[in-house]
Amino acid sequence: MLDHSYxxxxxxxxxxxxxxxxxxxxxxxxxxxxxxxxDRAAAQAAGYPxxxxxxxxxxxxxxxxxxxxxxETRSLLQQMGANVLRILHGEExxxxxxxxxxxxxxxxxxxxxxxxxxxxxxxxxxxxKTRATYRNQRGELVVIxxxxxxxxx
Amino acid sequence: MAPDxxxxxxxxLLPGLTKPPITEIQLVRYSGASGDFNPIHTxxxxxVEAGNNGVIAHGMLIxxxxxxxxxxxxxxxxxxxxxxxxxxxSRPGDVITVTGRVVEKxxxxxxxxVRCEVEAVDQTGHRKLKGEFVAxx
Numbered sequence: 001m002l003d004h005s006y007x008x009x010x011x012x013x014x015x016x017x018x019x020x021x022x023x024x025x026x027x028x029x030x031x032x033x034x035x036x037x038x039d040r041a042a043a044q045a046a047g048y049p050x051x052x053x054x055x056x057x058x059x060x061x062x063x064x065x066x067x068x069x070x071x072e073t074r075s076l077l078q079q080m081g082a083n084v085l086r087i088l089h090g091e092e093x094x095x096x097x098x099x100x101x102x103x104x105x106x107x108x109x110x111x112x113x114x115x116x117x118x119x120x121x122x123x124x125x126x127x128x129k130t131r132a133t134y135r136n137q138r139g140e141l142v143v144i145x146x147x148x149x150x151x152x153x
Numbered sequence: 154m155a156p157d158x159x160x161x162x163x164x165x166l167l168p169g170l171t172k173p174p175i176t177e178i179q180l181v182r183y184s185g186a187s188g189d190f191n192p193i194h195t196x197x198x199x200x201v202e203a204g205n206n207g208v209i210a211h212g213m214l215i216x217x218x219x220x221x222x223x224x225x226x227x228x229x230x231x232x233x234x235x236x237x238x239x240x241x242x243s244r245p246g247d248v249i250t251v252t253g254r255v256v257e258k259x260x261x262x263x264x265x266x267v268r269c270e271v272e273a274v275d276q277t278g279h280r281k282l283k284g285e286f287v288a289x290x
Contacts, residue, residue, distance in 0.1 A: 022186070025182075026217070028182065028186070029183040029187070029214070029217075030183070030214065030218065031172060031173065031218075032224075034224055034225065036224075036228075036229075046228075053229075054220055054224065055220035055224060055232060055235055056213055056216050056217045059187050059189070059213045060187055063187055063188025063189050064188040085202055086203065088239070089211075089213070090238065091239065092213065092236065092237055092239075093234070093235070093236030093237070094235050094236070095233070095234050096229075096232055096233060096235070099229060146236075
């Protein structure tokens with residue numbers, strides 16, 4: 001049973017500074033060779049001030065931007081009672097408002113919206129819905145990430 | 154060539170993408186890049202304990218493949234929304250193919266937009282995720 005007291009609870013703020021090497025590292029891991037993710041001159045030739053981040057880059061914020069006590073979803077789920085080996089990613093959705101560039105200072109507020117118990121074929125599962133709202137150093141909304149994590153028992 | 158709203162029709166297929174086989178090294182690289190160090194993606198024994206018979210790919214890696222297809226087609230600043238539901242696990246050796254199709258043309262917030270369905274399947278046709286995105290053209 002997950003600790004339901006986390007629903008709606010104020011969680012530690014996520015802080016992450018975007019830099020070119022992490023953008024490039026993610027694009028390389030995915031194998032995405034689009035030059036706007038790798039090369040400043042190519043990005044500028046395409047009309048950008050600097051390289052831009054790939055669409056799934058916001059996934060780094062919660063993993064690298066948590067504090068020691070963790071705004072990171074998986075460690076939060078562990079704190080709430082889940083076994084890390086039994087967590088699956090169910091859904092992920094991004095709503096984009098602005099591009100991410102090197103130098104952006106991101107702050108994020110992560111919320112646990114709901115926990116819903118379902119009976120799966122291999123036993124009970126808790127569907128944990130989260131929403132993270134990310135803003136840049138100017139306070140502008142950059143991206144909202146909604147996720148469903150599945151905790152199996 | 155950049156997609157043109159006038160010429161696009163509902164039902165049109167997007168240029169698809171087939172990725173090289175997923176490798177264990179790629180999962181190590183993706184763990185480091187993303188910061189997702191759940192051992193089920195990199196440590197064989199953890200994958201066995203998790204009931205997966207070995208390591209499995211990060212769902213977000215497969216979503217990243219889909220993102221690659223999308224930004225091969227439109228520029229990142231044209232994408233308004235992108236969401237997926239993960240429906241199957243992927244393993245090293247899997248060859249992922251990403252496809253997409255235009256399902257709606259509409260106007261919203263003063264923009265002409267398209268909604269497209271996307272999916273990723275492996276070499277046996279087993280589906281890994283299904284989703285959609287909205288782009289302004």
